[in-house]
Amino acid sequence: MGIQTLESLPKTMAAVVCHGLEDYRLEEYPTPTPGPGEVLLRVESVGICASDLKCYMGAPLFWGTGDTPGYCQPPVIPGHEFVGRVVALGEGAGEKYGLSLGDVAVSEQIVPCWQCRFCQRGQYWMCPNGDVYGFRQRAFGAMAEYVRLPADAINYRVPETVPVAHAVFIEPLACSIHAVQRGEIELDHVVVIAGAGPLGLGMVAAARLKNPHLLVAIDLNDHRLEIARKCGADLVLNPRQVDVVEEVLKLTDGYGCDVYIEATGHPAAVTQGLAMIRRLGTFVEFSVMREPVTVDWTVIGDLKELNIHGSHLGPYCYPIAMEMLAKGLLPMEEILTHSLPLASFEQGIELVHAGTESIKVTLQP
Incomplete structure (x- = not known):
């Protein structure tokens, strides 16, 4: 059956690329193509998380301590809090995830291996081989116009009862x-x-x-x-x-x-x-x-x-998060304080770092 597409895809896209600590650049990057079981989203919104800030500033978890390797694998596109619209489906991906072209979708922040002891026990969020979007080569993030969801990802269709602008908060709320x-x-x-x-x-x-x-x-x-x-x-x-x-x-x-x-x-x-x-x-x-x-x-x-x-990530919590947002249990208009264009990512990082004017800062590619 091959790849299903909603629209003609450009050869390149605007993307923020992490090259190292405090070395993030807006670049033209090849638009990803979904393989079998993979999904391509046109990014609607991507949040700047505190962990993105800490990676940017050089926290040892991401860059290593000398004795232990860092988690970040540059060059990589950051961004693990995101929502997007399905614009391409690799072979079998629609049936696998219950997704159709045009659907609004999110993906859990970790892409597990599904083979290790933890994955086999249903504890996939602790997978030692798992890749969190935005830090790893297997799972580039969504600070870009498009993001590819690997075949091992955990994806959800966002119900129409959740406003698209609020759906970017599903990931942090699940955590x-x-x-x-x-x-x-x-x-x-x-x-x-x-x-x-x-x-x-x-x-x-x-x-x-x-x-x-x-x-x-x-x-x-x-x-x-x-x-x-x-x-x-x-x-x-x-x-x-x-x-x-x-x-x-x-x-x-x-x-x-x-x-x-x-x-x-x-x-x-x-x-x-x-x-x-x-x-x-x-x-x-x-x-x-x-x-x-x-x-x-x-x-x-x-x-x-x-x-x-x-406490690590948000396992089994995405459906609950979507329900909470659908019911309006959080004042999202006051939580989502800043919506910036992708090119203003440095301003967004500074807003998160200062923490005085903002609560949740998002980028719109």
């Missing part, structure tokens, strides 16, 4: 939902979410669905805290204005919060969480840190016997 699931929240819990950026706000909205006894959001930015209220936070705290550890201890008769989710990416938020969480509490670490974090592990072990849960 937020997974982090909340890792918190194992119960009805009588006091839950603290540190960080009211795009991911933290998604966590607040997801945690609200768990209906805990008290849901607290912490951030240094009062405007973001107001958005957190609209996402469902019962109480918001700014560390510049109050001693947040003292406030949480007061609220809990000195015991501390039951669940603490770290979504700031700042080392101080880790030590803050260890100070305010109760004995036998659950600490969820979500962020990609720019530098190593040192804490007193005695607090984790001998003093409080904490449950320490990591």
Whole structure:
């Protein structure tokens, strides 16, 4: 049957190409062609994630430490938060994913190998051979006019009930939902979410669905805290204005919060969480840190016997994220603060880095 196409495709496309840390360039790049089982999207919108910023700035996870290799494989097109319209289908791809030409679609951020121990057990998001879009040669990202979804990708058709402009938030919201699931929240819990950026706000909205006894959001930015209220936070705290550890201890008769989710990416938020969480509490670490974090592990072990849960990607959460967006459970018009042309990617990165004027910054190729 061969390739099905919706429209005539150009030979080249505009794309942001990562050549190294702080070396991203807008270039003309060959337009990809889908092979068997592959899908080609015309990109409608692509988000700039905090991990994109950290890769740009040289975080060890992406560029290595000397002893361990980095995850990023330049030259590569960045961008793993994206939504696009299906413009070409490789042989068998439509039937495989239930996609048709013209559909709006998203793809989970990791392309697994489907052969390793984790993939065979359904734990594909921990695949050691998996490639996250935008960092790896097998899965170029969507800071471009077109993006190719490899045959091993996990793709979804976006329902018409989700506005296309909001669908770019499906990926980060899925990550937020997974982090909340890792918190194992119960009805009588006091839950603290540190960080009211795009991911933290998604966590607040997801945690609200768990209906805990008290849901607290912490951030240094009062405007973001107001958005957190609209996402469902019962109480918001700014560390510049109050001693947040003292406030949480007061609220809990000195015991501390039951669940603490770290979504700031700042080392101080880790030590803050260890100070305010109760004995036998659950600490969820979500962020990609720019530098190593040192804490007193005695607090984790001998003093409080904490449950320490990591959180990685958004497995099995994309359908839930789409449903949340369809129901309007987040104030998306206030979360999606900046929509820039692809050529303004450097301005977008600066906005994310500053974090004072923006919440979610997106690029429109």
